[in-house]
Amino acid sequence: MTVLQEVAPPSVGFATERRMLALICSAAFLVFVQTFMVAPLIPRLSTVFASPIGWVALAVPAYVVPQGIATLWGGPISDRFGRRGVILVSLLLFAVLTAVTASAERVGEFIVWRVVTGVSAAGIVPIGLTLIGDVVPFERRGHAVGWLFGAIAGGTATGAAAGALLEQLVGWQSLFLGVATLCALLAVAAVAGQALPLLPRPVAGSRRAVMRGYLNLLSQPRARRTYGYVMLNAILISGVFTWLGVYLHDRFGLDGVGIGLVLLGYGIPGLVFGPLIGRLADRYGRARIIPLGVALTGLCALLLALPLPLNGARVAIVLLSLGFDLTHPSLAAITTDLQGGRGQAVALMAFSLFTGFGLGSLLFQLAMVLGFAGALMLFGVVAWVAAAAAVFLFREERPRKTAGR
Template sequence: MSDNGMKPMLILLAIVAFFIGMDSLVVSPLIPDIAKATAVPMERGGWLITSYALFYGLTAPFFGPISDKFGRKQMIVTGMIIFSIGTFCTGLSQDFNTILGFRALTGLSGAMVMPSIFALIGDKVPYNMRGTAMGMIMGAMVGSTVLGVPIGAFLTSVGNWQWTFYGIGVLAMLVAFIIMGVLPKTPPTNEIPVSAPVAMVSGIKTAFTNTSVFFALLSTFLWTVSLQGIFSYIGVYYKENFDFSVEKIGMVIFLAGAGSIIGNVIGGKLADQIGKKAVVSIATIIAAIGVVSFTLLTEHVIFAMIVHVLWSTSIGFGQSSLTALISELSPKVRGTVMALNSSAMYMGMMFASAGASWLLVGGQTFLAIGIMCAIASFLVLPIIHFLIIENSIMRKRSY
């Protein structure tokens, strides 16, 4: 595919990633209104995010092999249609358990779409441009969460919480039809003449015959822990130490998210120039130092905010490079690998949140969480250098 043909494809895929990312956290500011409308305690509102993440993580390994067997476009289109329906129906529901079911359905559809997008980039984009491409997609996902929270809050303030889900659902269906007509048909990469469950087992087995894949997934798990351990309690950090209001916390998260977007884009481009492992190495060191420094600055609000933004930028800086590196490890089952990578990400998210909660409940300070995150970040460094071997043949062909 030529550079001219590749750019429209990447823009379209970035738009898809924007919608998937936005839907995952847009529910956050809507929780009080949804809880009131469905007559449930506000504390249960967090389940709306958990159900999305849980079903995304659990089902991603199933859809990866199907993507390898039937093609990326088919999975992306099908996933976006289901995503649209699930999101729209979330707005129609008045029963909390029914809403949870539709949130689970949208998480499942996200698991169909995003690994297929990452695999498609690995299929179509030359190695020396893949970091930039991954940076665009990851930047769109991060940007969607930054914009999704204020967009959801605004729509609720001028209308009601259902408007948010109606809007995302209708626009997502429009995007699905655009993909159907514009995105070129993608042939299967691993034609296994068996049923989907057997294909899943076979594909995962094939992926793990490459030991680099296992350590790559471990790197993604650790990288997510290094981010989510603190991020999951970032609101509590600012409230307890600086008595920030919800609006102030939202503004800080917005600035940090903007830094992460910039980090993803710059890190992706730099990875194509100096190498993906080099960029991830730089990012791990900065992220580890940054997260510990952040947890120590409990009496210096300006410095804490500056370090928070720099730390978030470093996370984005390494994320696109790590994703691009993983996408090349086992090309024949790339969809499977990227699906497992998504699962590793969400498992890391759950582990980090649980670990941080356990530390705080046990009377530990935020410094303990920062140390946990820093250790996770530093562990990525030896893994990518000594335990992950890049596919040198495909790398040479891509130039």
């Protein structure tokens, strides 16, 4: 069976590697600020657009699901044209479309711009992760991936907090314009500082070869369980997190400022402990870390279903972030080590992740017929069952005795 083959890249040097990681982490931070600043804005945008909350909430899956689908071609395109070019073009398009989103006057327009912006984002974080896989050896890749997902966690927290805290001061349009400006400046800095290395391109094949590459990946048991847990983990995290703004408003009567202050805690564990968690995964393996993270996600959902005081909810939200930090970076590092084209392997991981984000929001919305407590209990029980299964499924993800791949 023909698959895309990797071309071993030359050493880029530690200084270049650090510049590359700083650029990719900064871009990931901004992408996730834009992604998650919408969630706490749902009640406000419902008023602005004179539209039901259920319709406005569709802006979340309308962004992440097209992004997930687009990643399936983003990886092969980066195999053909190079990682650096795809990342830079995607970052510029993302900046332009994020700015244009601020012009929406109706909920339909807003959702359409979210769709095309999600497609443009498909070439940023997933291809950045692929580039990390190209450059950083597997025996210390977890540390680098930890930095990346620490930035993602920080962007998630900052976006959620900024959406709630700053909207009342500057308006929702200014939030989008601010992110767009920072993305454009980052793209200019990336070109001027040559932050992204130009590597030899992998040998890219035809469309038929691309399809065979994906089928080859899915034929591997290690790949199937990894992608399955990427999607399941994203569903569980996103389902709870996307609705936290509405939950805090309904449960505690918080306004935008109060919601923002609570959500600010989400992402702190990733910023503080992300690289450390990655280093521990490199040293001790991922066999225990992945089940622990999924179990912690379930625990947080169950805690939020209880009549906790506000401070208790704050703690549960912080721990929910830690659950993601324990699981997804480890799963992402595994995808960079699968047999086959790395661009396609990471693209399929990103597809699973962003599709899971969209499905999580929709499924939690459907589960709301049980009320907030019932929906949270359902998600928590599913997470605990998945954690128990993960102990068995990921038991072989242990440290390697020899360096290299």
